[in-house]
Amino acid sequence: MVAVRAAPPLICGASPDFESGKLMSPPIPKPVFVPFPANGSGSNLGLNGCSVRSSSLGPFKAVEESTASLENGRTPAAPVNGKGLHQIGKSTNILWHRCPVEKVDRQELLQQKGCVIWITGLSGSGKSTLACALSRGLHSRGNLTYILDGDNVRHGINNDLSFKAEDRAENIRRIGEVAKLFADAGIICIASLISPYRKDRDACRALLPEGDFIEVFMDVPLQVCEARDPKGLYKLARAGKIKGFTGIDDPYEPPLNCEVLIRQRKDECASPTEMAETVISYLEEKGYLQA
Ligand SMILES: Nc1ncnc2c1ncn2[C@@H]1O[C@H](COP(=O)(O)OS(=O)(=O)O)[C@@H](OP(=O)(O)O)[C@H]1O
Numbered sequence: 001m002v003a004v005r006a007a008p009p010l011i012c013g014a015s016p017d018f019e020s021g022k023l024m025s026p027p028i029p030k031p032v033f034v035p036f037p038a039n040g041s042g043s044n045l046g047l048n049g050c051s052v053r054s055s056s057l058g059p060f061k062a063v064e065e066s067t068a069s070l071e072n073g074r075t076p077a078a079p080v081n082g083k084g085l086h087q088i089g090k091s092t093n094i095l096w097h098r099c100p101v102e103k104v105d106r107q108e109l110l111q112q113k114g115c116v117i118w119i120t121g122l123s124g125s126g127k128s129t130l131a132c133a134l135s136r137g138l139h140s141r142g143n144l145t146y147i148l149d150g151d152n153v154r155h156g157i158n159n160d161l162s163f164k165a166e167d168r169a170e171n172i173r174r175i176g177e178v179a180k181l182f183a184d185a186g187i188i189c190i191a192s193l194i195s196p197y198r199k200d201r202d203a204c205r206a207l208l209p210e211g212d213f214i215e216v217f218m219d220v221p222l223q224v225c226e227a228r229d230p231k232g233l234y235k236l237a238r239a240g241k242i243k244g245f246t247g248i249d250d251p252y253e254p255p256l257n258c259e260v261l262i263r264q265r266k267d268e269c270a271s272p273t274e275m276a277e278t279v280i281s282y283l284e285e286k287g288y289l290q291a
């Protein structure tokens with residue numbers, strides 16, 4: 001167990017010459033290594049010699065603390081004098097901070113491409129089942145995935161949101177933004193939520209580079225979902241005990257152009273593994289399962 005907080009700070013600076021966020025070839029100052037804690041936590045932290053390699057980067061070297069300053073390290077894409085600041089939504093005077101370790105480097109490390117698999121469909125259509133089968137299938141192939149399940153996310157960061165239209169829209173927007181971060185991390189992010197409105201899903205699609213948002217539609221008739229009713233929610237909705245339940249008294253807008261269609265009928269129902277394999281073949285064909 002590495003007690004990072006208790007350890008003396010590891011000072012690991014670099015002398016990067018940032019241009020478009022990429023590391024150029026800076027004159028590398030004489031390295032100064034700060035002593036590691038006696039417990040050898042350095043290797044556990046994966047910071048051997050404070051040198052990290054990736055395809056497009058040279059090694060980072062430990063440098064004297066005083067030279068690892070902002071002015072030494074960076075070409076000012078940053079506005080020292082207040083120029084180039086943005087307003088995004090209600091945030092004023094903000095600036096995008098770039099890092100020389102980029103998505104492409106993380107993808108190289110993970111040997112896959114970050115993307116978002118967006119599973120949409122009615123409650124009971126099998127979204128979570130597919131998400132899990134897919135995660136399992138990809139994990140066993142050595143791919144890193146993470147599931148953002150609507151139900152689960154509502155237990156945490158989205159627990160302030162109800163099921164009225166504007167709250168569903170905000171739920172989808174936030175999950176879309178978080179999914180985008182996961183994809184940028186190089187992870188195959190599986191978002192599984194009803195996301196009933198087309199325009200909200202399309203807005204999430206627009207957050208990502210072309211091709212990186214893969215919409216999977218669970219095309220399962222309401223009657224099948226209702227017959228499954230694993231949580232008893234349809235029964236409650238039919239009894240009027242849940243208002244605004246998707247498919248009962250709240251709308252669901254099916255995708256017009258999804259990347260993957262999973263059709264299930266009472267008499268033709270692919271197994272979870274088969275559904276997952278369909279998505280995996282799509283990813284394979286589009287090159288997402290390699291860097
Ligand atoms: N009114 C209403 N309508 C639909 N669903 C409801 C509702 N109230 C609670 N639930 C339960 O919440 C789960 C859906 O949450 P999501 O975040 O996926 O919904 S949404 O995308 O914001 O529409 C959904 O989970 P799944 O069955 O896994 O889809 C339901 O269990």
Ligand SMILES: Nc1ncnc2c1ncn2[C@@H]1O[C@H](COP(=O)(O)OP(=O)(O)O)[C@@H](O)[C@H]1O
Pocket residue numbers: 121122123124125126127128129130228230269270271272275
């Ligand atoms: N391909 C499938 N074949 C048969 N049953 C399924 C299949 N996918 C899901 N189910 C069942 O349907 C129910 C709802 O699945 P779930 O994944 O929870 O749906 P959702 O996340 O869309 O609400 C569960 O009882 C699950 O076991």
